[in-house]
Amino acid sequence: MSTMNPGIPADGSNMQNVVPQLKTNLHVCNRSYGEVTDMGEDLVDLMATCQRHTRCSTSYCLKKKKGKQECRFGFPKPLQPITSVTSQDDGEPMVLTRRNDNLLNGYNSVQLSAWRANVDMQYVVSRQTVTKYVAKYATKSEPQSTAVQEVYRNIMKSVDDDDGTPLKVVQKLLTSTVGERDFSAQETCHLFLMLPMVKSSRDFVVLSLDGSREVDDNLEEDKPVTLESQLDQYCTRPDTGDFNQLTLLKFVEKYKIPKKKGDSIIIRKKEVLVIPRPHCSSDPDGPNYEQYCKQQLMLHPSFRQLEQLLAGNDRYIDAYASFF
Ligand SMILES: [Zn+2]
Numbered sequence: 001m002s003t004m005n006p007g008i009p010a011d012g013s014n015m016q017n018v019v020p021q022l023k024t025n026l027h028v029c030n031r032s033y034g035e036v037t038d039m040g041e042d043l044v045d046l047m048a049t050c051q052r053h054t055r056c057s058t059s060y061c062l063k064k065k066k067g068k069q070e071c072r073f074g075f076p077k078p079l080q081p082i083t084s085v086t087s088q089d090d091g092e093p094m095v096l097t098r099r100n101d102n103l104l105n106g107y108n109s110v111q112l113s114a115w116r117a118n119v120d121m122q123y124v125v126s127r128q129t130v131t132k133y134v135a136k137y138a139t140k141s142e143p144q145s146t147a148v149q150e151v152y153r154n155i156m157k158s159v160d161d162d163d164g165t166p167l168k169v170v171q172k173l174l175t176s177t178v179g180e181r182d183f184s185a186q187e188t189c190h191l192f193l194m195l196p197m198v199k200s201s202r203d204f205v206v207l208s209l210d211g212s213r214e215v216d217d218n219l220e221e222d223k224p225v226t227l228e229s230q231l232d233q234y235c236t237r238p239d240t241g242d243f244n245q246l247t248l249l250k251f252v253e254k255y256k257i258p259k260k261k262g263d264s265i266i267i268r269k270k271e272v273l274v275i276p277r278p279h280c281s282s283d284p285d286g287p288n289y290e291q292y293c294k295q296q297l298m299l300h301p302s303f304r305q306l307e308q309l310l311a312g313n314d315r316y317i318d319a320y321a322s323f324f
Contacts, residue, residue, distance in 0.1 A: 001108050001121050003080070005051075005101035007044040012079045012100040029116050036113065043109055050118045052103040073120075076102035085125070092126035142184040203272045207231075207252050209295050210278055233257050233265065235304050249274055249299045293320035 008015050028045040036042045053075040056062050061071045080099040088094045097106065106121040124130055155172045183191075190197055213226035234251045237243045246254075252274050255265045276299060280292035294316035297309040301323065313319040 003097045003099040003106050005047050005104050007047050051105050092128050095123040205272045206275050247302050293317045
């Protein structure tokens with residue numbers, strides 16, 4: 001990788017005089033790689049026509065920074081007599097390659113000769129920079145589809161006709177868009193290739209705390225129509241020292257329900273993250289605070305029967321207050 005322009009002296013003098021050296025009507029970018037006879041001369045032409053950031057504009061690279069307009073790519077860049085490694089403002093390392101042209105983008109001569117268009121090549125020596133770069137492109141939003149833009153425009157046009165309060169406009173936007181959405185290019189590729197839409201290094205298990213049970217697919221005469229829930233399994237866990245002390249939360253994290261009734265409890269290969277359901281707000285003034293307290297008591301102290309958790313109180317709110 002280099003930031004040296006072979007078309008000008010190594011010390012950067014005469015830099016302003018770099019102009020396209022076109023010897024034919026064909027632009028250097030349109031010259032095919034196979035037609036190149038003098039690689040050195042071709043590279044000089046490519047530098048002059050594609051590799052220099054000669055024009056900064058407000059519509060592209062000029063951004064306001066502390067009240068001053070600056071090129072977001074940092075041009076013009078100071079000349080560098082030698083290649084050195086320095087620290088960025090955040091302490092991450094940065095390679096400053098030898099430079100004789102303050103407007104030149106970094107390049108690799110072999111790659112540029114074949115590519116025949118502008119490149120911005122840089123050494124990446126900071127792990128944080130790689131992370132930022134990947135995250136930036138992975139989360140880049142898709143351009144909005146014309147259809148949605150059209151819907152917005154039509155709504156905005158019709159606002160004047162009725163009593164267009166902001167609430168009405170938002171309601172209209174919502175009803176027009178909530179039923180439909182744009183598919184991103186990435187999502188479409190995943191669907192075509194039948195790739196999973198979500199991947200996770202952890203497993204999650206939903207724990208029902210309201211007594212609900214899964215319906216058994218294999219119904220038989222004189223047998224319950226529902227399967228045992230994790231809560232049922234917990235309450236009837238073996239009566240041994242370790243199991244006695246185990247809380248419901250730890251029990252679900254570590255063990256799973258056997259497929260067949262009567263089989264012994266299975267130890268999970270990897271602990272899971274437990275999602276208690278239904279969700280209750282922890283707001284003491286909220287309508288479900290009694291249920292929230294009951295859930296917290298179910299998850300954290302060990303028990304075998306729900307009545308134990310009340311500990312003589314009439315309400316779970318009081319039992320919770322005295323427990324924690
Ligand atoms: Zn610029």
